[in-house]
Amino acid sequence: MVTCNNISLDQKDIAIETRDLNIYYGSKHAIKNLSMQIKKLDITAFIGPSGCGKSTYLRALNRMNDLIPITKTTGKILFDGININDKNVDLATIRQKIGMVWQKPNPFNKSIYENIVFALKYYGIRQKQILDEIVEDSLRKVALWDEVKDRLHKSALALSGGQQQRLCIARAIATKPEILLLDEPTSALDPISSGKIEELLFELKQDYTIIIVTHNMQQAGRISSYTAFFLLGDLIEYDETNVIFTNPVVDKTNDYIMGRFG
Amino acid sequence: MLSIIIITVITYFIASKGLSTFFKNGINLFDFLFGTQWKPEHDTTPLFGAFPFIFGSFSVTILAVLLSTPLSVGAAIFMAEISPKWGAKFLQPVIELLIGIPSVVYGFIGLSIIVPFIRNTFGGMGFSLASGMIVLAIMILPTITSVSYDALKSLPSGLKDASYALGATRWQTIYRVLIPTALPNILTGIVLGMARAFGEALAVQMVIGNVQRLPSSILDSVSTLTSILTLEMSNTIAGTTYNNALWSMALILLLMSFVFIMIIRILGKGSKLNER
Ligand SMILES: Nc1ncnc2c1ncn2[C@@H]1O[C@H](COP(=O)(O)OP(=O)(O)O)[C@@H](O)[C@H]1O
Ligand SMILES: [Mg+2]
Numbered sequence: 001m002v003t004c005n006n007i008s009l010d011q012k013d014i015a016i017e018t019r020d021l022n023i024y025y026g027s028k029h030a031i032k033n034l035s036m037q038i039k040k041l042d043i044t045a046f047i048g049p050s051g052c053g054k055s056t057y058l059r060a061l062n063r064m065n066d067l068i069p070i071t072k073t074t075g076k077i078l079f080d081g082i083n084i085n086d087k088n089v090d091l092a093t094i095r096q097k098i099g100m101v102w103q104k105p106n107p108f109n110k111s112i113y114e115n116i117v118f119a120l121k122y123y124g125i126r127q128k129q130i131l132d133e134i135v136e137d138s139l140r141k142v143a144l145w146d147e148v149k150d151r152l153h154k155s156a157l158a159l160s161g162g163q164q165q166r167l168c169i170a171r172a173i174a175t176k177p178e179i180l181l182l183d184e185p186t187s188a189l190d191p192i193s194s195g196k197i198e199e200l201l202f203e204l205k206q207d208y209t210i211i212i213v214t215h216n217m218q219q220a221g222r223i224s225s226y227t228a229f230f231l232l233g234d235l236i237e238y239d240e241t242n243v244i245f246t247n248p249v250v251d252k253t254n255d256y257i258m259g260r261f262g
Numbered sequence: 263m264l265s266i267i268i269i270t271v272i273t274y275f276i277a278s279k280g281l282s283t284f285f286k287n288g289i290n291l292f293d294f295l296f297g298t299q300w301k302p303e304h305d306t307t308p309l310f311g312a313f314p315f316i317f318g319s320f321s322v323t324i325l326a327v328l329l330s331t332p333l334s335v336g337a338a339i340f341m342a343e344i345s346p347k348w349g350a351k352f353l354q355p356v357i358e359l360l361i362g363i364p365s366v367v368y369g370f371i372g373l374s375i376i377v378p379f380i381r382n383t384f385g386g387m388g389f390s391l392a393s394g395m396i397v398l399a400i401m402i403l404p405t406i407t408s409v410s411y412d413a414l415k416s417l418p419s420g421l422k423d424a425s426y427a428l429g430a431t432r433w434q435t436i437y438r439v440l441i442p443t444a445l446p447n448i449l450t451g452i453v454l455g456m457a458r459a460f461g462e463a464l465a466v467q468m469v470i471g472n473v474q475r476l477p478s479s480i481l482d483s484v485s486t487l488t489s490i491l492t493l494e495m496s497n498t499i500a501g502t503t504y505n506n507a508l509w510s511m512a513l514i515l516l517l518m519s520f521v522f523i524m525i526i527r528i529l530g531k532g533s534k535l536n537e538r
Contacts, residue, residue: 095426095427095429096429100423102423106424108424122429168424171424172428
């Protein structure tokens with residue numbers, strides 16, 4: 001398999017890194033020897049046809065694959081200087097620092113306010129004033145504050161799909177994470193809502209490292225600085241986004257970008 | 263359509279008989295509902311105080327639900343969240359089988375195991391409110407478990423992911439996300455169980471002793487509306503005050519079942535609002 005990984009970063013610029021990561025679903029080898037470094041405070045996009053392992057790899061980064069009993073993950077995931085692919089790490093801490101947002105908005109059946117403070121209570125934050133501040137701050141960061149400030153205690157389920165997705169992002173950043181993992185966050189939304197989320201991510205990269213899985217080439221091209229192309233569990237090509245889109249080294253990358261498969 | 267006609271006819275029939283106790287036979291409604299003396303065949307001053315049976319029905323039902331709910335919801339959580347493999351392959355079929363068992367079987371189990379158990383452990387006759395509570399709790403356990411299990415199973419998987427991804431543990435996820443979200447449907451299961459317990463005649467009658475007075479402890483023998491109805495209806499002559507008073511009890515049972523249906527409807531509306 002021809003592969004090309006041109007991204008080698010200084011240690012201080014790496015938000016998270018995997019070394020020889022292998023993920024299996026039972027006997028199915030879903031991620032193969034994947035080594036890559038993710039740039040801090042920037043946006044990295046994962047592209048590739050359905051079933052190539054983008055979500056599987058993404059979920060490994062905050063150990064969400066642990067929830068699927070048949071998975072086995074070998075290799076190293078280095079985050080903040082430690083290998084978090086280790087049974088002794090505290091999952092709550094990892095997941096607080098590495099947040100996640102899915103394709104389908106999944107707010108809890110609670111008020112907007114309760115959605116955002118949900119996790120904070122587990123970290124021992126109880127003073128109302130601090131919680132209020134975090135709620136406002138998180139909602140402002142996702143540009144939702146003005147739309148919902150008068151109905152913070154109303155059900156989150158009454159929001160539109162795009163608003164719900166922004167709420168889910170706000171909920172994820174309320175725990176002050178370092179990294180946000182986004183698995184096709186706009187593919188269930190209308191173009192206007194998607195556009196808003198894209199703008200938002202562009203803002204958020206000042207404070208957070210963002211990894212986004214997307215099926216939308218234009219989206220990857222517009223917002224990301226780095227792009228990784230996956231195929232059948234392999235990292236085929238990883239480079240700066242403009243290189244991937246204008247001058248890819250591997251033929252398969254080119255075929256995919258040109259829409260010849262997937 | 264047909265069912266509406268049937269329900270209307272039944273309601274009319276029971277209501278006309280049940281209400282004539284008060285309008286034709288001149289029994290005071292208050293005396294009927296709150297009187298504690300049931301002496302329908304007394305020669306000079308027959309008394310129709312149904313309170314002991316009303317109390318018996320409500321107390322045995324509520325106690326059974328209180329006993330059964332934690333067990334059932336716990337079982338549903340186990341099946342849906344703790345051991346889904348076991349839950350789906352083995353426990354779910356078993357629970358469904360248990361729902362179909364006729365109540366006489368539960369009554370028989372009560373008679374041969376629970377009544378002697380109560381007698382040997384706490385003394386007394388063993389035929390008691392406590393026995394009725396346990397038999398009914400066992401009987402409604404599969405109903406509540408099954409409805410709660412379905413409620414938990416049908417939650418969108420994204421909810422669970424979201425909770426775990428925020429660092430919640432399994433128990434925090436169950437208690438703070440899954441149960442609250444499934445609550446309207448779980449409550450529906452509880453009300454269904456309650457309705458079944460309240461309307462059950464045979465299994466209860468076999469174990470509660472059917473003594474016609476107010477119990478002073480849960481080890482006392484009691485009667486319920488249903489047990490009195492099944493035991494005495496055939497001994498009475500249509501049109502007598504005694505017979506009509508029994509119909510009045512049937513009317514209470516009917517009204518209660520309307521109440522249960524209404525609660526279930528309201529809960530159903532609540533859970534639809536939550537759907538996404
Ligand atoms: N829960 C699972 N159990 C078994 N196999 C899975 C599971 N999730 C994903 N897979 C398999 O792993 C491969 C990668 O899937 P996924 O990571 O979802 O791909 P992508 O997100 O790129 O579409 C696919 O072949 C898929 O069938
Ligand atoms: Mg995917």
